[in-house]
Amino acid sequence: MSAVDQLADVGMGETLLEIEGLTKHFQSDTGLLAGIFGSEDVEAVDDVSFEIAKGETVALVGESGCGKSTLARTVLQLIQPTDGRVAFKGVELTDWSQRQLRPLRRDMQMIFQDPQSSLNPRMKVGQIIEEPMQAHDMYTKTERRERAKELLERVELEREYYNRYPHEFSGGQRQRINLARAMATDPDLIVCDEPVSALDVSVQAQVLNTMRDLQEEYGFTYLVISHDLSVVRYIADRVAVMYLGHIAELAETEELYENPQHPYTQALLDAIPIPDPRSRDARGTLEGDVPSPINPPSGCRFRTRCPSLIRPEELDLSADEWDQVRRFTRAVQRRTFVPEYPDEDEGLPVGTITDAVDADYFPEGRPDGEAGEIIDEVCRSIADREWDDAQELVTERFEETSICAAERPRYTIPAMVGDGVHDVSCHLHRDDAI
Amino acid sequence: MAETILEVTDLKTQFYTERGVVRAVDGVSFDVKQGEIVGLVGESGAGKSVTTSSVLRLIEEPGEVVGGEVDYMGRTIVGFEDTGEELVPRDEMLSETQMRDRIRGNEIAIIFQDPMESLNPVYTVGGQVKEFIELNRDISGKEAKAEAIEMLRRVGIPEAAERYGDYPHEFSGGMRQRVLIAMALGCRPNLIIADEPTTALDVTVEGQILELVNDLQEEFGTSFIWVTHDMGVVAEICDRVNVMYLGQIVEQGPVDEIFHDTQHPYTKALLNSIPRPDRTVGDLEPIEGTMPSARSPPSGCRFHPRCPDAREPCKEAEPVFQQVSETSDGTAHRASCLKHEDVGYWEADALEVEVEK
Ligand SMILES: Nc1ncnc2c1ncn2[C@@H]1O[C@H](COP(=O)(O)OP(=O)(O)OP(=O)(O)O)[C@@H](O)[C@H]1O
Ligand code: SF4
Ligand code: SF4
Ligand SMILES: [Mg+2]
Numbered sequence: 001m002s003a004v005d006q007l008a009d010v011g012m013g014e015t016l017l018e019i020e021g022l023t024k025h026f027q028s029d030t031g032l033l034a035g036i037f038g039s040e041d042v043e044a045v046d047d048v049s050f051e052i053a054k055g056e057t058v059a060l061v062g063e064s065g066c067g068k069s070t071l072a073r074t075v076l077q078l079i080q081p082t083d084g085r086v087a088f089k090g091v092e093l094t095d096w097s098q099r100q101l102r103p104l105r106r107d108m109q110m111i112f113q114d115p116q117s118s119l120n121p122r123m124k125v126g127q128i129i130e131e132p133m134q135a136h137d138m139y140t141k142t143e144r145r146e147r148a149k150e151l152l153e154r155v156e157l158e159r160e161y162y163n164r165y166p167h168e169f170s171g172g173q174r175q176r177i178n179l180a181r182a183m184a185t186d187p188d189l190i191v192c193d194e195p196v197s198a199l200d201v202s203v204q205a206q207v208l209n210t211m212r213d214l215q216e217e218y219g220f221t222y223l224v225i226s227h228d229l230s231v232v233r234y235i236a237d238r239v240a241v242m243y244l245g246h247i248a249e250l251a252e253t254e255e256l257y258e259n260p261q262h263p264y265t266q267a268l269l270d271a272i273p274i275p276d277p278r279s280r281d282a283r284g285t286l287e288g289d290v291p292s293p294i295n296p297p298s299g300c301r302f303r304t305r306c307p308s309l310i311r312p313e314e315l316d317l318s319a320d321e322w323d324q325v326r327r328f329t330r331a332v333q334r335r336t337f338v339p340e341y342p343d344e345d346e347g348l349p350v351g352t353i354t355d356a357v358d359a360d361y362f363p364e365g366r367p368d369g370e371a372g373e374i375i376d377e378v379c380r381s382i383a384d385r386e387w388d389d390a391q392e393l394v395t396e397r398f399e400e401t402s403i404c405a406a407e408r409p410r411y412t413i414p415a416m417v418g419d420g421v422h423d424v425s426c427h428l429h430r431d432d433a434i
Numbered sequence: 435m436a437e438t439i440l441e442v443t444d445l446k447t448q449f450y451t452e453r454g455v456v457r458a459v460d461g462v463s464f465d466v467k468q469g470e471i472v473g474l475v476g477e478s479g480a481g482k483s484v485t486t487s488s489v490l491r492l493i494e495e496p497g498e499v500v501g502g503e504v505d506y507m508g509r510t511i512v513g514f515e516d517t518g519e520e521l522v523p524r525d526e527m528l529s530e531t532q533m534r535d536r537i538r539g540n541e542i543a544i545i546f547q548d549p550m551e552s553l554n555p556v557y558t559v560g561g562q563v564k565e566f567i568e569l570n571r572d573i574s575g576k577e578a579k580a581e582a583i584e585m586l587r588r589v590g591i592p593e594a595a596e597r598y599g600d601y602p603h604e605f606s607g608g609m610r611q612r613v614l615i616a617m618a619l620g621c622r623p624n625l626i627i628a629d630e631p632t633t634a635l636d637v638t639v640e641g642q643i644l645e646l647v648n649d650l651q652e653e654f655g656t657s658f659i660w661v662t663h664d665m666g667v668v669a670e671i672c673d674r675v676n677v678m679y680l681g682q683i684v685e686q687g688p689v690d691e692i693f694h695d696t697q698h699p700y701t702k703a704l705l706n707s708i709p710r711p712d713r714t715v716g717d718l719e720p721i722e723g724t725m726p727s728a729r730s731p732p733s734g735c736r737f738h739p740r741c742p743d744a745r746e747p748c749k750e751a752e753p754v755f756q757q758v759s760e761t762s763d764g765t766a767h768r769a770s771c772l773k774h775e776d777v778g779y780w781e782a783d784a785l786e787v788e789v790e791k
């Protein structure tokens with residue numbers, strides 16, 4: 001039996017797409033990176049699982065390089081996954097070859113970010129829209145023409161545009177043409193990669209509204225990829241927040257925005273400027289940069305920047321002391337703490353360093369016990385200008401001994417808003433997980 | 435009140451293209467006071483970049499500043515006189531050499547949107563910052579290097595001293611943007627023009643940079659012209675705002691007034707069309723249609739084909755940019771809309787809006 005014959009009928013609200021343990025590692029053995037890192041893997045997407053119900057809009061949101069586009073392409077089998085499975089309408093996509101999957105593609109369409117380059121400039125709008133129907137041998141020629149014109153109307157363009165070329169249209173209009181093309185084969189699933197990010201805000205709103213209306217009318221399922229949390233809040237039913245190839249948090253939209261539980265999601269939401277000068281103070285900032293996806297941090301991938309990193313059990317510190325140790329750790333790692341060394345190669349007496357460290361980071365005194373000993377040793381290294389040692393020490397002793405580094409977190413907790421569940425990959429929730 | 439350092443009056447810049455004259459900037463007036471962050475906001479093609487380039491006289495062929503005045507602390511950057519037949523530059527207008535040696539970089543610095551274009555890929559990041567500082571300030575090479583490292587540290591480059599010798603491609607986009615800011619700040623300019631400096635960046639990086647700008651502005655009292663299309667960023671950092679549409683400023687005022695006592699229908703429409711991160715919105719209200727070409731702007735009010743409030747007179751009468759409301763601290767709040775004029779707007783019939791999607 002062919003792949004198409006196995007397609008099951010899926011009713012509204014039933015699982016249309018099932019993704020389990022999906023992983024995509026790229027080999028970086030070519031180009032610049034190879035020289036620096038050897039031929040190690042870029043872990044673009046690592047062990048990701050979720051489901052999408054028919055008629056639902058799920059958004060993948062995250063910053064550049066977090067793996068959201070790779071994930072979407074892997075879901076569609078446009079890129080071969082390294083591991084894991086994807087089932088679409090009951091068909092295991094990973095079991096079939098590209099050629100065998102071709103007929104299935106009429107049910108899964110994709111639209112891309114850049115409305116300029118995604119439309120063939122030499123083809124007329126009509127041809128562009130008819131192409132997928134023709135590829136799947138759908139309808140007669142006359143029917144296709146009629147359908148293309150009808151689709152133009154559906155995306156709120158004019159039937160007369162059928163004979164025009166893409167360059168005659170604005171960005172928003174081109175994105176509508178893309179939509180019409182994606183709808184042509186009457187698919188179940190439309191994957192939209194940054195559908196409006198190239199458009200002006202006022203035009204974004206037009207396209208987003210059209211996408212919503214069409215979904216209501218035809219029951220499309222959308223998987224939307226976006227870096228824009230405002231757009232996502234508007235369009236999605238459920239949201240998955242990605243960070244460095246992992247899903248940090250997944251919940252219904254209202255729950256995610258009103259009750260974010262992962263420190264990364266919280267930081268991300270805090271960082272968005274709110275279009276109201278009266279809510280200025282609300283903004284927070286996340287320190288540091290996203291680490292490389294080659295050898296990403298163990299355990300929780302957000303741990304190198306997490307403001308809530310969990311205190312290693314063996315360190316007996318109060319919450320305040322732990323905060324101070326964290327600040328000190330970051331300063332050493334980023335070398336923002338800079339003593340005035342006397343000359344090129346000379347060090348400083350350790351007392352000078354400890355005094356400065358105490359003043360800047362431990363005004364109520366350095367903690368005692370193990371933590372205190374580690375800090376002393378770090379100060380000695382800094383005094384001797386052995387920065388690498390100092391950095392290694394704080395990282396090893398104050399970070400890598402945390403549960404956050406030891407285990408990959410995955411928990412599901414009850415949602416506060418609505419009665420659904422809420423996936424949150426953070427060890428702070430190890431006790432309230434269900 | 436703080437001193438006015440930059441005054442732009444009725445600035446006009448055109449491009450001569452095969453398909454006609456593009457009036458990219460068509461009579462723009464605004465000013466910047468010491469220590470202020472002034473926003474220039476509008477959709478793509480509104481003329482924001484051409485405005486800022488004109489202020490620094492960076493317009494190249496086939497473009498030309500064709501009218502208006504730009505005064506920077508008593509010095510004439512742009513100034514014309516009427517000979518009766520044509521407009522010619524006035525004598526006191528700064529020469530190209532004076533612009534290069536005395537204005538650009540050391541008095542007014544500009545940060546462009548794409549950091550890769552502004553950094554030379556074959557020189558080290560630190561070297562470029564140092565050289566730029568040396569060129570624009572009267573300090574020795576050694577001091578300039580120390581200052582460069584200090585500035586890189588201040589803008590949040592981790593391990594600044596160690597990364598001084600890195601090349602631009604070894605930095606992430608956000609870090610490169612910070613380098614440009616370090617470069618601009620290192621020259622201690624009085625005014626920084628930032629053209630969409632954070633648009634291409636992720637929100638968390640943008641957040642870091644906006645916070646930095648706020649800190650630095652407090653510390654050095656630097657003024658900024660912040661060009662953006664993002665109303666969130668405007669709300670976050672600007673003191674006063676200029677809203678541009680099709681080559682003109684349509685509304686100008688203190689940031690709180692712009693958001694909470696909006697006077698121009700375009701500004702209002704822009705605010706209504708944005709999805710909000712902080713609340714659930716039922717339906718977005720898009721602005722119908724798209725911005726027409728600057729080659730043939732619509733008659734009357736340029737916004738009339740898209741304006742939800744347009745009435746008959748809007749097709750013919752060109753609104754005057756004028757003060758429309760008194761603000762609490764006496765700062766002008768200006769707008770150009772016939773609602774604020776005595777031309778029979780309120781008695782007239784609504785225009786049937788016929789728009790192309
Ligand atoms: N070199 C040029 N030749 C011809 N027209 C130009 C040139 N540069 C700009 N223009 C035109 O001037 C107008 C204003 O452009 P400008 O780049 O200032 O817009 P903007 O507000 O900065 O837009 P964006 O948000 O896209 O950066 C546009 O109509 C543009 O097409
Ligand atoms: S698991 Fe640890 S490091 Fe990761 S988000 Fe939670 S507290 Fe932060
Ligand atoms: S003048 Fe008329 S068309 Fe222009 S903004 Fe005012 S109401 Fe709208
Ligand atoms: Mg621009």
